[in-house]
Amino acid sequence: MMKAVGFKKSLPIEEKNSFIDFETEKPSPGKNDLLVKIEAVSVNPVDYKVRKNSAKDKELESPKIIGWDAAGTVEEVGENVQNFKKGEEVFYAGVVNRPGSNAEYQLIDEKSAGHKPKKLSWEEAAAMPLTSLTAWESIFERLSITENSGSNKVILVIGGAGGVGSIGIQILKKLTQLKVIATASREETEAWCREKGADVVVNHKDLENEMKRKGFEQVDYILNFSNTDIHWNAMAELIKPQGHICSIVETKDPVDLNKLKNKSVTFHWELMFTRPTFKTEDMYKQHEILERISSLLDEGILVSTLNKTFNGLKAETFREVHKLQESGKSIGKNVIKY
Numbered sequence: 488m489m490k491a492v493g494f495k496k497s498l499p500i501e502e503k504n505s506f507i508d509f510e511t512e513k514p515s516p517g518k519n520d521l522l523v524k525i526e527a528v529s530v531n532p533v534d535y536k537v538r539k540n541s542a543k544d545k546e547l548e549s550p551k552i553i554g555w556d557a558a559g560t561v562e563e564v565g566e567n568v569q570n571f572k573k574g575e576e577v578f579y580a581g582v583v584n585r586p587g588s589n590a591e592y593q594l595i596d597e598k599s600a601g602h603k604p605k606k607l608s609w610e611e612a613a614a615m616p617l618t619s620l621t622a623w624e625s626i627f628e629r630l631s632i633t634e635n636s637g638s639n640k641v642i643l644v645i646g647g648a649g650g651v652g653s654i655g656i657q658i659l660k661k662l663t664q665l666k667v668i669a670t671a672s673r674e675e676t677e678a679w680c681r682e683k684g685a686d687v688v689v690n691h692k693d694l695e696n697e698m699k700r701k702g703f704e705q706v707d708y709i710l711n712f713s714n715t716d717i718h719w720n721a722m723a724e725l726i727k728p729q730g731h732i733c734s735i736v737e738t739k740d741p742v743d744l745n746k747l748k749n750k751s752v753t754f755h756w757e758l759m760f761t762r763p764t765f766k767t768e769d770m771y772k773q774h775e776i777l778e779r780i781s782s783l784l785d786e787g788i789l790v791s792t793l794n795k796t797f798n799g800l801k802a803e804t805f806r807e808v809h810k811l812q813e814s815g816k817s818i819g820k821n822v823i824k825y
Contacts, residue, residue: 488512488513489513489590490508490510490590491508491510491511491589492508492509492589493506493589494542495542495550497538500535500806505806506803507550509550511550514593516564518568519597519598520595520596521561521563521564521568522561523579523600524561524591524592525558525559525590525593525825526824527558527559527609527825528554528558528588528613528822528823529557529650529822530554530556530808530812531617531650532649532650532812533617534553534555534812535809535813537553555580555581555582555588555617556579556581556614556615556617557579557581557593557616558576558577558578558603559577560575561573561575565597568597570597570600571597571602576603578600578601578603578615578777579600579616579777580616580617580773581593582760583764590800591825596763598763600774601780601781602777602781604785606784607784611793614650614793614819614820614822615780615784617650618655619777620777621757622658624759625735625755626658629731629733629755629756629757630731630755631731632659632663632665636663640707641668641703643668643698643703643706643709644659644670644710644712645709645722646691647670647712648818649713652669652712653683653818653820655710656680656684658789660683661684661783661789665707667685668687668703669685669687669689670689671691672690679819683792691713691718694718694721695725698725705726705727705730706726706727707730707731708731708732708733709722709725709730711732711734711735711736712736715736715738716739719743723752726747726750729752731752731754732752732753732754733755733757734754735758759773793819794819795811795822796821797824798824799823799825800825804823808821
């Protein structure tokens with residue numbers, strides 16, 4: 488058996504049973520799986536979105552385990568596993584259609600895991616997988632930006648102080664050399680963005696006018712890590728003809744794609760769960776990306792976006808961290824050390 492934290496009903500985070508402690512059977516690895524003994528996890532916006540929406544109408548028969556960022560030690564490997572051995576340290580982001588990381592042990596397909604950066608603590612490593620994969624895929628695969636592109640191109644990163652923005656800014660500055668404009672609306676988030684490498688910081692609450700005040704009428708690329716609905720019109724105005732926009736946040740209402748037509752602008756969606764959910768032919772690329780991220784972190788080219796650490800695999804801790812995430816005031820990543 489193993490300890491876990493989960494929920495049976497989608498409840499407001501203030502309610503005691505929004506998370507519950509329980510025990511469940513320790514899983515056994517399939518042919519391509521790693522069984523990981525988890526040391527630390529981080530919490531992302533997807534966590535509270537799934538908690539809020541997956542059991543709204545009826546109570547689940549057994550608690551649902553969520554969580555999509557972890558670092559730990561391989562305890563067992565499936566018979567077809569090639570890249571990992573028992574005892575190795577790993578980090579990974581998992582997939583939405585399997586039990587999550589809010590437990591002592593988790594199964595993960597080896598194609599979705601990377602070797603943990605040797606120089607990082609468990610907490611520092613657990614902060615990185617989901618956001619690094621999201622940022623990397625957004626930048627290099629969706630927007631087709633190449634490494635060492637040079638500083639003659641400009642990119643706007645909306646939501647610079649969040650988890651994805653925090654590593655996205657670093658990847659852009661260290662690997663592409665593009666000029667990076669990031670958005671932030673508070674003194675502490677502006678400082679955070681500058682620390683991560685942003686060349687310019689603007690307030691997203693009046694984005695178009697703020698950009699013009701800073702001397703930027705239009706940009707070559709836009710990465711939206713915040714609210715697609717709120718920023719749609721501004722993005723349509725600020726993107727250059729034949730530019731590219733990528734967003735990771737779903738819309739609540741239909742958006743007017745016609746606003747992009749006259750400029751021949753390309754719009755991309757990014758979801759790092761696509762590859763593991765659909766088991767795409769190139770699913771292995773997430774392993775390759777995490778291996779590269781691990782090396783960059785060990786070399787000090789990238790730094791962990793860990794901001795706050797909490798302790799204990801218990802419902803009380805997860806309620807506290809989810810409450811912080813839902814407040815909209817979280818900066819960087821929040822990690823729970825088991």
